[in-house]
């Protein structure tokens with residue numbers, strides 16, 4: 001039904017009615033003439049003439065209608081009727097630009113009756129429509145194309161007379177969509193789609209190709225000549241067992257395709273636009289017939305850990321980017337078999353393991369192998385039997401060189417060092433007891449012999465060798481961080497200058513020593529003697545490395561000190577070094593460097609690459625222990641085309657943080673060690689107790705002994721306080737500190753001297769008593785006598 005915007009319905013007068021009026025008027029005029037003139041012939045002639053004139057005028061009007069006749073208001077009923085049957089949206093506007101009439105289709109298209117050109121279209125289209133309207137007023141008609149409601153609409157405008165404009169809006173119908181699609185796929189637009197990697201075709205409802213772009217014709221047929229139109233599209237494609245689609249012409253080794261179906265129209269029997277895209281495959285599939293289900297591939301591709309899929313024949317089916325990176329694989333030439341990745345010695349073991357899993361044996365295992373690219377670095381390959389993953393039979397992962405793996409290795413290394421340290425500490429403690437007994441007995445024997453005596457030199461030899469053994473035990477304790485340190489706040493350059501003379505002697509004539517100190521170095525808190533040992537040990541190793549690479553000499557040992565701020569540490573991105581201010585000590589040489597397989601082991605005790613008798617393997621482990629015990633960090637690396645570099649970071653000591661001021665032990669006063677009084681000696685090791693008892697008795701003391709804390713309390717009984725209590729720290733049943741606390745509870749003034757094979761630092765926590773002295777084992781008779789005398793002096 002038509003809708004009317006204007007309202008006015010006048011009726012055009014009929015020519016026949018004019019003729020009837022003229023005839024009537026002619027008859028009346030003839031009667032009047034007859035009345036006045038009385039001649040009927042004149043009256044009849046007048047009537048006939050009137051009739052002829054009227055008829056001629058009507059005929060003339062009919063034959064030559066006047067162009068400029070003002071018809072007055074148009075007949076809107078007719079306009080409406082015409083508009084209603086029009087399939088396009090139609091509207092009439094008048095000279096003043098008002099909407100006079102529009103149909104239902106117009107209402108649907110523009111959701112109401114807006115006046116053209118001000119329609120709900122974008123501003124540019126409104127502008128174009130307005131211009132077309134002006135052209136139509138001038139030239140009689142004009143066309144334009146606009147987009148309304150997402151549809152392209154062709155507009156034709158006709159001028160009707162001088163008063164009206166007829167606007168006709170034709171929305172492009174489905175036929176136009178297909179035409180557009182055909183236009184898009186053929187010719188240059190189709191090639192542009194191809195350049196963007198899109199192969200596209202328009203299929204008729206029966207699946208036959210109506211048109212395809214050039215790249216699709218090339219891939220499907222191998223050439224772009226000859227007609228593809230009318231051929232069954234499905235014939236060009238194959239689908240494998242895993243559901244991957246490929247071009248039939250390219251076979252199973254071709255690149256898998258993603259098929260996207262785009263229904264152009266809603267109806268089922270409408271043409272279908274098909275787009276084919278190459279699936280992203282990181283590497284070409286090397287083996288015919290090898291493919292995993294596409295979702296498994298996608299999953300593997302997404303995983304951040306290095307993973308690859310291997311088929312039953314032991315060939316790679318797929319590998320992700322992380323795997324390629326970890327195994328240094330060139331994506332352009334991927335290996336066919338996992339065995340191609342590893343060094344010759346490991347090929348057999350890897351192939352065997354894969355064969356076992358591919359055959360259905362086992363579920364998971366790990367294998368240490370070395371890649372061709374990095375033959376010095378062992379990595380762990382994990383193998384897992386895969387079920388239900390298409391052709392993939394084994395899932396292969398690389399462990400060990402991922403970030404997580406690296407951290408795990410570091411933690412494992414630290415744990416191992418800790419365990420070895422504990423073992424070394426325990427061994428050193430036992431040795432210290434034995435050495436105390438040996439040295440003590442030597443001292444006692446020497447007291448009975450005079451120099452020149454036949455036994456005197458032998459006893460001296462035993463004592464000298466025992467002292468060497470005591471030195472080794474101290475190194476073990478240093479490694480296990482259980483030695484007694486005497487830390488002081490000091491500047492690293494002072495330590496270096498203390499040892500530089502010794503270093504020069506060590507390096508000899510042929511090797512050069514270069515020392516460079518940084519600016520604004522913060523003070524550090526460490527035992528200067530131990531730090532000297534660190535520098536000497538590192539220098540000795542550097543010398544050995546330089547002499548073995550240049551036997552005739554020529555090499556430089558560089559010692560640098562540097563200030564490292566917290567910001568510098570953050571920039572270093574070192575996982576181990578916590579942010580903070582450090583003073584760094586860098587010791588580098590121009591020697592052999594440290595081989596990659598040796599580097600992770602150098603700090604382990606007894607690890608040495610030197611000839612038997614030349615290296616003990618304790619140098620760097622001692623360094624490590626001292627640095628750790630001083631709260632520092634040590635790193636070893638190789639300098640490209642030079643030698644090794646050891647960097648030690650010692651935390652800068654701030655006076656606020658270092659509230660504890662180390663009690664400097666009183667220098668042993670030489671001289672008289674004779675004394676008197678009662679000493680209670682508590683020691684669980686019989687040999688140490690025996691020698692200490694004899695030594696103290698010899699000095700004039702009355703010694704009472706006990707083998708542990710409980711026995712000591714029994715020995716005291718209700719009796720008087722001893723003048724001095726000398727006790728071991730770690731003992732069975734009741735330890736030294738517990739017993740000492742009980743004794744102090746009864747006799748608050750009694751002086752106490754602890755002796756131990758463990759470090760004082762380690763024991764400080766358990767010895768929470770004031771005014772106690774400490775004597776590290778092993779000690780000589782002289783040292784024991786002096787310590788007893790000094791302790792008694794504090795009473």
Ligand code: ADP
Pocket residue numbers: 541542545589591592593594598602603607608609610614615616617618619620621643644
């Ligand atoms: P030792 O010196 O008795 O062998 P260390 O613990 O001091 O024991 O050193 C362990 C190993 O570390 C050495 O045997 C050597 O292989 C290696 N090493 C240490 N320092 C260097 C260096 N500056 N250059 C090359 N290799 C080194």
